[in-house]
Amino acid sequence: MAGRVTSVDVAARAGVSRSAVSRCFTPGASIAPETRRKVTEAAKALGYRPNAIARSLIAGRSRMIAVVVGYMQNQFYPDLLDRLARELQARGYHLLLFAASPEGDSDALFPQILAYQADGIILASATLSSALADECNAAGIPVVLINRTTDGTGVSSVTADNVNGARAVADFLLAGGHRRFAYVAGTAASSTNQDREAAFRGRLAEAGIGEVLREDGGYSQEGAAEAARRLLTRRDRPDAVFCANDHMAIAFMDAARHALGLRIPQDVSVVGYDDVGPARWPSYALTSVEQPVEAMVDIAASALLDRIEGRETAARIARVPGALVVRSSARRPAAGIMTIDGRDVWTP
Amino acid sequence: MAGRVTSVDVAARAGVSRSAVSRCFTPGASIAPETRRKVTEAAKALGYRPNAIARSLIAGRSRMIAVVVGYMQNQFYPDLLDRLARELQARGYHLLLFAASPEGDSDALFPQILAYQADGIILASATLSSALADECNAAGIPVVLINRTTDGTGVSSVTADNVNGARAVADFLLAGGHRRFAYVAGTAASSTNQDREAAFRGRLAEAGIGEVLREDGGYSQEGAAEAARRLLTRRDRPDAVFCANDHMAIAFMDAARHALGLRIPQDVSVVGYDDVGPARWPSYALTSVEQPVEAMVDIAASALLDRIEGRETAARIARVPGALVVRSSARRPAAGIMTIDGRDVWTP
DNA sequence: ATCTTCGTTGCACTCGTGTGCAAGCGTGCA
């Protein structure tokens, strides 16, 4: 029962006081080398590990970060979670995972997060209600949103540079000679979706394209497949479709090919957003704007920990640029594509 | 600063002792209705939430379950994690997530799991070293392995019924008239891989097939693609390939089609294991043995919580059956396929 | 030899909550 060893046991065996044991495990505390040796030895012999729970109680910091995720079908979120767990572990923090129910009653999570004294909270979902973020912020818990922004002040956020990303998609499709455009939307209320749609339409409008078809895919594959059926059976079928994320783009492609018998990109070009793993699978070879998971995690972790550890008090709003990775799901323009590190990238 | 409200504040406002506050939030404690009302009112007014950390300290139970995952590329694991988080939340537990490094030095996690006083631990990976499981078990922490078994006693495990699953694959491929078989292996040391391979070979041997080609895919897509290149460029190319999981089967199919120009299933039949989301995507339509996430999570959670809460002391070894879902990545036998709940299932 | 100084140590209090124990109170029965 190694789990039941306390500092009292170690102190007794080492012949010192309990304070000495505590100081031995507290970096920077005043302790004689000889005492440290005795304590370390006794601790090892007994298999002693300081109880993080008790430490949290007195320190007022749990070194736990609550992470709330919505759904995991979109490979972007598992990747994010994986990186996040490693990054936080490396920095001495741990990750308390909460799954928000799809209906968005994530408010029920607030008391639980509070109860566990999480030092910070990361909301990783484009669709979570921002009420949770505001509540936590009001309670004094630093919050970082990933893949979403909010109007509430004091809340940090890390997103892709959706505006420039969506503009690049518009430029890329225009350069490819497309004429009839469509947008398959994610959840309309999500800021990420709004930014992508507005920037895409805006750039097209600058180029004189006023009409952009629109279908709501609700960030789901069923929604995207349905959108494909509706868009691609129109008489004035679009020849270029921008899906709000890869997860939907893949379902869109599958529906176009297998349900409607169309060829990609000959009959219709498809572009996604995220550049997740499956986008690279040869069956899709999806042209997509990358959302750099590593960079986003680094920034999110730093923003959160800087606030938790008091190095900074202001909220940080970060927009991370990502390349438009060109593969073969969309007609390629004659110029503007460069190969960088083995990837074809749109650089007009 | 709603987070700084303690039971002392609530007691003062309600005009009762701190004990009364505690009892108000302890199910089954002796407390008068009127007192409860006063406490509840004061608590609500102050935004009081019992501190789970302090509660854990005194109760000796943290109501946290450590979950260790290996990698998240294989969609099975995100799905598992998602279900697990919801199930544990529903039962009043929370999930402390640990990402094990791919090299398998997951032993560094042991002290951390111990320090946080996790009530139990779930190891969700086919490839994690069982040393961690044995250490936790020795420390008196209930352990459940998912997707892996171990020889160590006292450790519960939940796996698919790999033996019957792999046998079904062999039967299915034999019924489809295939002659030359190959197996793309996962990590050789994983019990899941061993079970699947042995059962597959065993069943084929019973049918008089002694030779089964083998390539190691190491549970990675790169490995599977390489395996495809090696197997499918042989003079005696196999006409039926069983991949140890869907994640590899998908990469195998992509390599076969796009790198080698083969048709599936005309030139080669492919069968996977797990029946993850992408297996259903029309581009793959992968025939695969299902690994029922919901059932596995239910069993794992019950097995763990029954031990934690003292209802049971023995370890439980569960093998969950899963159907062989027939799609079009493998030649279909003339008979033996039934449609159940909209799925084509192999039922010889 | 005496005083000062600095590093080290232990005492005791603290974090926020659960709970055994005994006292308090009200009620029902004889």
Place this chain on the structure above:
DNA sequence: TGCACGCTTGCACACGAGTGCAACGAAGAT
């Protein structure tokens, strides 16, 4: 009316560790 019983309640201790404070000892300075 008196007694016993049961439900409530508060006191006090416990959980396991961090830390300010004062005392202690050794070493250096005068």
